[in-house]
Amino acid sequence: MNKIFITGGAGYVGSRLVDDLVSNNYKVTIYDTLYYGDQHLKYLGEKINIVKGDIRDINLLSNSIDGHNIFIHLACISNDASFVLNEELSKSVNLDAFEPMVKAAKEKGIKRFIYASTSSVYGVSEEKDVKEDHPLVPLTLYNQFKGECEPMLFNHTDENFIGVVFRPATVCGYSSRQRLDLSVNILTNFAVNKNKIVVFGGSQMRPNLHILDYIRAVKLLMFADEKKVSNETFNVGYQNLSINQISSLVKKVIEKEFPEKSISINHEISNDNRSYHINSDKIKDKLGFIPKHTIEEAIVELCDAFKKGKLPNSFDDDNYFNVRKMQKLKVE
Numbered sequence: 001m002n003k004i005f006i007t008g009g010a011g012y013v014g015s016r017l018v019d020d021l022v023s024n025n026y027k028v029t030i031y032d033t034l035y036y037g038d039q040h041l042k043y044l045g046e047k048i049n050i051v052k053g054d055i056r057d058i059n060l061l062s063n064s065i066d067g068h069n070i071f072i073h074l075a076c077i078s079n080d081a082s083f084v085l086n087e088e089l090s091k092s093v094n095l096d097a098f099e100p101m102v103k104a105a106k107e108k109g110i111k112r113f114i115y116a117s118t119s120s121v122y123g124v125s126e127e128k129d130v131k132e133d134h135p136l137v138p139l140t141l142y143n144q145f146k147g148e149c150e151p152m153l154f155n156h157t158d159e160n161f162i163g164v165v166f167r168p169a170t171v172c173g174y175s176s177r178q179r180l181d182l183s184v185n186i187l188t189n190f191a192v193n194k195n196k197i198v199v200f201g202g203s204q205m206r207p208n209l210h211i212l213d214y215i216r217a218v219k220l221l222m223f224a225d226e227k228k229v230s231n232e233t234f235n236v237g238y239q240n241l242s243i244n245q246i247s248s249l250v251k252k253v254i255e256k257e258f259p260e261k262s263i264s265i266n267h268e269i270s271n272d273n274r275s276y277h278i279n280s281d282k283i284k285d286k287l288g289f290i291p292k293h294t295i296e297e298a299i300v301e302l303c304d305a306f307k308k309g310k311l312p313n314s315f316d317d318d319n320y321f322n323v324r325k326m327q328k329l330k331v332e
Contacts, residue, residue: 002025002026002027002069003026003027003029003067003068003069003070004021004026004027004028004029004068004069004070004072004222005029005031005064005065005068005070005071005072005105005110006018006028006029006030006031006072006074007031007032007055007061007071007072007073007074007075007101008031008032008073008074008075008076009028009029009030009031009032009050009072009074010030010032010034010036010037010038010040010041010050010177011032011036011074011075011078011177012171012175012177012178012179012211013074013116013171013175013211013214013215014030014032014074014177015040015041015175015176015177016175016176016211016212016215017072017074017214017215017218018030018041018044018048019044019176020215020219021219022044022047022048027049028047028048028049029048029049029050029051029064029068030048030049030050030051031051031053031055031061031064031075032050032051032052032053032075033052033053033054033075034050034052035325035326035329035331036177036319036325037319038050040176040177041176051064054093055075055093055097055101056092056093056096056097058097058100058101058104061101061104062104062107062108065104065105065108065110066108068108068110069110069111069112070110070111070112070113070114070222071105071110071112071113071114072114072116072218072222073098073101073113073114073115073116074116075093076093076094076116076146077089077090077093077094077142077326078322085323085326085327085331086331086332087141089331089332090141090142090145091141091145094142094145094146094149095145095148095149098149098152098153099149099152099156102152102153102156102163103156105161106156106161110161111160111161111162112161112162112163112164112222112226113153113157113161113162113163113164114164114166114218114221114222115149115150115153115163115164115165115166116166116168116218117146117147117149117150117165117166117167117168117233118142118143118146118167118168119167119168119169119170119207119235119236119237119276119278120138120139120140120142120143120146120170120274120276121136121138121143121144121146121147121167122134122136122137122276122278123136123137123138123139123143123274123276124137124139124273124274124275124276125137125275125276125277127276127277128277129277129278129279129281130235130276130277130278130279131235131278131279131281131282132167132233132234132235132282139273139274150165150233153165154231157230157231162226162229162230163230163231164221164229164230164231164232164233164234165232165233165234166217166218166221166233166234166235166236166283167233167234167235167236167278168209168214168217168236168237169206169207169208169209169235169236169237169238169278170182170183170184170206170207170208170209171208171209171210171211171214172184172185172208172209172210172211172295172298172299173185173210173211173212173293173297173298173301173302174211174298174301174302174304174305174310175211177319178305178310178311178319178320179320179321179322180311180314180320180321181320181321181322181323183206183208183243183246184208184246184250184295184298184299185298185302187199187246187247187250188250188254188298188299188302188303189302189311189314189315191250191251191254191261191263192254192258192261192302192303192306193306193314193315195261195262195263195264196263196264196265196266197247197250197251197263197264197265197266198266198267198268199243199244199247199265199266199267199268200243200268200269200270200272201243201269201270201272201273202242202243202244202247202267202270203242203243203244203275204242204243204270204272204273204274204275205240205241205242205275205276205277206240206241206242206243206246206274206275206276207235207237207238207239207240207276207277207278208237208238208239208240208241208246208295209236209237209238209291210238210291210292210293210294210295210297210298211298212292212293213236213238213291213292213293214236216289216291216292217234217236217283217289220283220287220289221234221287224287228286228287229287232286234280234282234283234286234287235278235279235280235282235283236280236283236289237278237280237291238280238291238293238294238295239294239295240277240278241295246295247265248265249295249296249299250263250299251263251265253296253299253300253303254299254303257299257300257303258303
């Protein structure tokens with residue numbers, strides 16, 4: 001079980017996951033549209049196999065799966081704002097392509113299929129701890145489609161084709177294919193480079209997950225006892241904080257990392273009402289998974305990247321911003 005096929009493997013989380021897997025001698029194939037390029041993966045050389053492809057191209061996808069044991073599905077038109085693009089594009093990628101991909105994986109002998117859903121499927125909830133059996137109340141089509149794919153996977157599982165879903169919280173931290181359009185990363189970028197934080201709303205509760213804990217969770221799901229993960233859904237989150245709390249945390253860490261800076265916090269009205277507080281006890285109780293990395297660590301990690309010049313033109317380079325990049329490419 002050491003041959004891994006990853007859709008979206010050149011993306012924000014995928015790139016860092018691939019680096020980890022390769023360093024542990026797994027054989028990895030990345031299947032990715034490469035909208036953001038693959039220069040950040042060149043250092044891996046022949047240690048990885050990269051297939052430039054769209055998951056909607058089921059023939060190319062199917063032919064690329066041969067010889068792999070584990071299928072990790074990360075590829076999607078990512079985050080809620082992506083629907084300013086084209087509703088049909090997002091539907092075709094995030095929903096319509098899913099079941100044909102699952103069928104192809106099963107037909108090609110994949111033993112375990114791991115699907116990255118999202119904790120934002122819960123939409124808005126006043127409950128203190130949202131568990132996996134909480135009703136899905138999606139506020140956007142992105143959330144809706146992510147949730148609708150989950151049972152599709154389980155419709156095709158059997159003793160030879162194990163399927164498992166995880167719902168990660170909003171990811172933060174550094175990657176060689178950096179995103180600066182996620183809450184902690186956005187606030188850190190503003191604080192470091194503009195000496196201010198702009199908070200849209202502020203009271204909304206958001207669960208957060210360090211990118212390294214995301215990777216730890218995926219690796220655990222890859223090899224956990226099939227009886228414990230088959231047809232299961234797991235929340236994966238750590239610190240549940242309001243946007244106001246996150247901004248205060250960013251301010252504190254940045255002013256420590258850059259003593260010469262004084263960071264102001266400005267508030268603006270937001271139409272983003274997503275607010276939920278997820279409970280991740282299930283993955284702890286069933287699989288022993290406990291997050292190790294904090295939001296503070298993610299902020300420090302990003303500060304280090306800025307200090308070393310790894311994130312130049314952090315407001316102007318479209319590669320840091322998924323929607324802007326796809327708009328520029330006129331993706332269809």
